[in-house]
Amino acid sequence: MSATPVSRLAATVERLRREIQEANAAADGRALVELAKGVLVERLRCGPAQAARQLEVLAEQASVTPLELAAELVDQAAQDRVTEAVGEFLVRTTDKLAAVRLRTAEKRDAVVRLRTAESAVLAGGDTQRVAESVLAHAAGPLGATAVAIWSAATDSSLTLAGYAGIDPAEASRWRYVPPGVATPARRALTEREPVWIDDLATSGLPSVGPSGGRAVLPTVTGGRLLGVLEVCWPRPLEPQPQPVHRQLDALAELCGHALDADALAAVSRPDASELASLADGLFDSALVLRPHLDDTGALVDFRIAHLNPAFVDLTGRPRGLVSGALLLEAYPMAGAGHLFEKVEHVFATGETFRTERMTFTELVDQVPLTVVAAISISRHGDAVLVVWRVEDETARLATLLQHAQRLGRVGGFEENTATGEITWSSQLYALYGLAAGEDPVPLARLAEHAHEDDVPAIERFLRTVLRYRRAGSASFRLLRPDGVARHIRVVAEPVLDPAGHLLAVRGAFQDISAQHWTEVALSATRDRLAHTEQHVAEQQRLTVQLQQAIMPAAEPSIEAFGLRIAVRYRPSGGDHVVGGDWYDAVVLPSKQILLSVGDITGHGIKAATGMVVLRNALRGLAATGAGPGQMLAWLNLVAHHLTDHILATAVCGVYDPDTRVLRWARAGHPVPVLVRNGRAMALPLLSGVLLGALAEGTYEQGEVQLEPGDTLLLYTDGLIERRDVPLDECLDRLLAVSARFEGSLEDRLDDLLDGSDSNTDDDTCVVGLLVT
Numbered sequence: 001m002s003a004t005p006v007s008r009l010a011a012t013v014e015r016l017r018r019e020i021q022e023a024n025a026a027a028d029g030r031a032l033v034e035l036a037k038g039v040l041v042e043r044l045r046c047g048p049a050q051a052a053r054q055l056e057v058l059a060e061q062a063s064v065t066p067l068e069l070a071a072e073l074v075d076q077a078a079q080d081r082v083t084e085a086v087g088e089f090l091v092r093t094t095d096k097l098a099a100v101r102l103r104t105a106e107k108r109d110a111v112v113r114l115r116t117a118e119s120a121v122l123a124g125g126d127t128q129r130v131a132e133s134v135l136a137h138a139a140g141p142l143g144a145t146a147v148a149i150w151s152a153a154t155d156s157s158l159t160l161a162g163y164a165g166i167d168p169a170e171a172s173r174w175r176y177v178p179p180g181v182a183t184p185a186r187r188a189l190t191e192r193e194p195v196w197i198d199d200l201a202t203s204g205l206p207s208v209g210p211s212g213g214r215a216v217l218p219t220v221t222g223g224r225l226l227g228v229l230e231v232c233w234p235r236p237l238e239p240q241p242q243p244v245h246r247q248l249d250a251l252a253e254l255c256g257h258a259l260d261a262d263a264l265a266a267v268s269r270p271d272a273s274e275l276a277s278l279a280d281g282l283f284d285s286a287l288v289l290r291p292h293l294d295d296t297g298a299l300v301d302f303r304i305a306h307l308n309p310a311f312v313d314l315t316g317r318p319r320g321l322v323s324g325a326l327l328l329e330a331y332p333m334a335g336a337g338h339l340f341e342k343v344e345h346v347f348a349t350g351e352t353f354r355t356e357r358m359t360f361t362e363l364v365d366q367v368p369l370t371v372v373a374a375i376s377i378s379r380h381g382d383a384v385l386v387v388w389r390v391e392d393e394t395a396r397l398a399t400l401l402q403h404a405q406r407l408g409r410v411g412g413f414e415e416n417t418a419t420g421e422i423t424w425s426s427q428l429y430a431l432y433g434l435a436a437g438e439d440p441v442p443l444a445r446l447a448e449h450a451h452e453d454d455v456p457a458i459e460r461f462l463r464t465v466l467r468y469r470r471a472g473s474a475s476f477r478l479l480r481p482d483g484v485a486r487h488i489r490v491v492a493e494p495v496l497d498p499a500g501h502l503l504a505v506r507g508a509f510q511d512i513s514a515q516h517w518t519e520v521a522l523s524a525t526r527d528r529l530a531h532t533e534q535h536v537a538e539q540q541r542l543t544v545q546l547q548q549a550i551m552p553a554a555e556p557s558i559e560a561f562g563l564r565i566a567v568r569y570r571p572s573g574g575d576h577v578v579g580g581d582w583y584d585a586v587v588l589p590s591k592q593i594l595l596s597v598g599d600i601t602g603h604g605i606k607a608a609t610g611m612v613v614l615r616n617a618l619r620g621l622a623a624t625g626a627g628p629g630q631m632l633a634w635l636n637l638v639a640h641h642l643t644d645h646i647l648a649t650a651v652c653g654v655y656d657p658d659t660r661v662l663r664w665a666r667a668g669h670p671v672p673v674l675v676r677n678g679r680a681m682a683l684p685l686l687s688g689v690l691l692g693a694l695a696e697g698t699y700e701q702g703e704v705q706l707e708p709g710d711t712l713l714l715y716t717d718g719l720i721e722r723r724d725v726p727l728d729e730c731l732d733r734l735l736a737v738s739a740r741f742e743g744s745l746e747d748r749l750d751d752l753l754d755g756s757d758s759n760t761d762d763d764t765c766v767v768g769l770l771v772t
Contacts, residue, residue: 127151130258131162138251139231142244146209146232149255150177150185152225154350154379158185161227161259166209174208183207185228188216192225192348194249199236213237215248219256222382223291223299225348226259275380279308282387286311289384291347292326302327302343302384312390314360314371333362339375346377347384353377357391409511415443416504417466431488431511433480443492443505451477451485461490465505469494475512487516557746560587561657564770565595568749572603572718572761580607580648581716581763582615586622591657594622597714597765598650598691599669610646614639614691618652628652628665629701632688636667636699639692648691651714660706660771665699667691670720670731673738674704675711680738682731711745712769713738718762719752733757745770 135147146165158177197214213233229252279286288306334340411428422440454476464472471493492507558565580600653664668690688699720730
């Protein structure tokens with residue numbers, strides 16, 4: 001099939017592109033050869049033609065190409081960052097001769113690649129050309145397939161200044177990266193350290209080029225951070241040896257020179273005299289700083305190149321001792337503080353720094369002197385302009401006074417009694433509700449703007465100040481033109497001449513409305529609190545009376561049907577925590593005996609009334625002849641539906657004197673204790689939820705056959721519970737104490753109450769049943 005015009009054109013374009021790339025590569029090699037010729041001209045003291053012939057002869061004798069020999073000569077002559085990079089290589093064999101050969105081959109290859117890339121940077125006209133040369137001569141042999149060179153702006157945005165191995169359409173989409181977008185280049189720019197990424201696809205950081213390994217290195221020239229070099233591999237990247245790291249660091253520095261050249265070509269560097277003229281036009285102290293580099297080109301300090309006429313040294317030294325000195329020499333403490341750090345950051349990034357307050361500390365005759373100043377730092381080309389304004393003490397105090405007057409709602413005044421001239425502060429106009437341009441109100445007319453009930457107090461105040469020439473004060477209600485009434489306190493003192501004549505009156509007005517209404521609200525609160533306390537005390541008294549009427553501390557013992565029943569009740573320690581514990585022991589119409597104890601959650605009148613409701617309801621339910629389990633199920637319905645959200649625990653038992661069988665059930669309550677033949681045991685833990693917790697509940701019923709001499713104890717948790725001891729241990733202690741019972745049933749119950757070590761401040765009920 002014959003080729004179409006479009007395909008022929010595409011083939012021609014591809015051929016031309018390939019020829020251009022080959023020509024560029026040859027040009028890069030020629031540039032390196034020319035550098036080597038220059039080295040030979042300098043060392044052999046010969047002409048260019050002789051140097052060229054000598055290079056060919058030496059290459060032939062060494063069995064290397066002229067390009068390789070040129071790279072070696074330039075490397076030996078330069079002894080720079082590139083020399084350090086190519087001087088590091090790996091030896092992977094134990095054979096000494098093979099190791100030397102391997103080292104020589106590796107070093108020669110690294111020298112040719114890096115020196116060729118360096119010559120391309122120096123000969124290249126733009127960063128795009130540099131990116132292509134870096135990929136072709138240096139990054140490509142390391143397995144990389146793409147290179148991107150980013151230029152960093154002062155706002156931390158990134159611009160793709162050059163690329164190679166990347167599709168032009170994709171590069172166009174990545175031409176500009178706004179500030180704040182997280183990319184590998186942004187991370188290297190922020191951390192100012194090389195960033196190595198094993199696999200871009202799993203890093204979560206988007207970037208231009210293929211997904212795979214990445215090496216992202218900041219480009220720094222003369223202490224300035226100009227951009228980022230990003231080298232891309234098509235596959236996940238294994239950990240690279242240290243020589244590769246050093247070679248890429250050297251490439252990043254070369255790219256920094258290219259970015260610096262582009263920046264200078266785009267914006268001409270300001271002349272030193274222009275920046276000095278700019279500083280001379282400022283009213284504040286200004287310094288022009290130039291970077292001071294060491295022999296390796298690293299930034300170590302800044303030279304003070306110019307001081308403007310308004311310059312005032314922080315420590316009071318003459319200008320001659322500061323001008324021309326290094327910054328850290330003139331201000332040694334700047335290195336320990338934030339000043340040098342901020343200047344270095346602005347020089348590196350180009351970001352302007354401004355602050356209203358920065359503290360400087362310098363030593364004057366070994367005595368630390370602290371100065372506060374507003375400061376501005378900006379970069380102009382390769383220079384930094386530092387402007388500072390030392391905080392004036394008078395101005396600072398005036399500002400503090402203004403803030404104090406505003407916060408305290410205070411306005412000052414001065415009234416000249418001879419001329420009638422009145423001076424008000426701005427806050428006083430606001431207190432009166434007047435515009436700043438309106439006429440101030442003289443003291444003589446103060447009563448016209450006050451409430452009529454406060455006129456006598458104002459007249460006494462004016463007599464004290466104007467007639468008796470003494471300081472005075474008064475409080476009154478100011479009636480403002482907008483109809484708002486403010487509570488004001490005025491304080492004034494007379495200004496007298498040596499003869500005692502009144503010259504002026506000075507003073508201040510303070511808005512005390514908030515204080516006044518606070519006092520009013522506080523007074524009303526006191527009244528309500530007193531009423532509430534009286535109401536609570538009355539309610540508490542009634543609650544205690546109700547509790548004592550229904551639940552006396554001790555009742556006479558009951559003897560019936562071969563049983564002796566005794567009860568004891570001990571209220572909590574204070575009247576303010578009246579609880580809801582109850583007990584009951586009553587003979588039913590069926591000649592059976594109802595025994596119960598219970599505990600309402602909470603305290604106060606609600607607990608007391610809830611106790612009355614449940615206790616009386618249980619008596620009524622017992623008259624039906626139902627068993628304890630059924631009675632508790634019905635009592636749960638009462639607690640849940642017929643009361644105000646009562647929650648309670650309870651134990652209910654019905655004793656049959658004919659059979660000596662006790663049927664019983666529990667609703668979340670501690671189990672009864674049976675004492676028989678000197679041994680105490682807890683009855684089984686029957687299931688049953690709290691009363692009122694659920695709409696419907698079922699309660700397991702148990703039976704116990706009692707024998708003559710048995711003692712059964714029903715109690716509430718106030719007898720045994722301790723905050724710091726588990727409930728099981730508390731029950732074990734009760735069993736141990738109960739097993740040692742001696743004396744009558746009443747004595748035993750008294751001993752239980754007296755020996756209780758409970759610390760919950762809760763009510764305590766105990767019901768004892770002795771089978772005779």
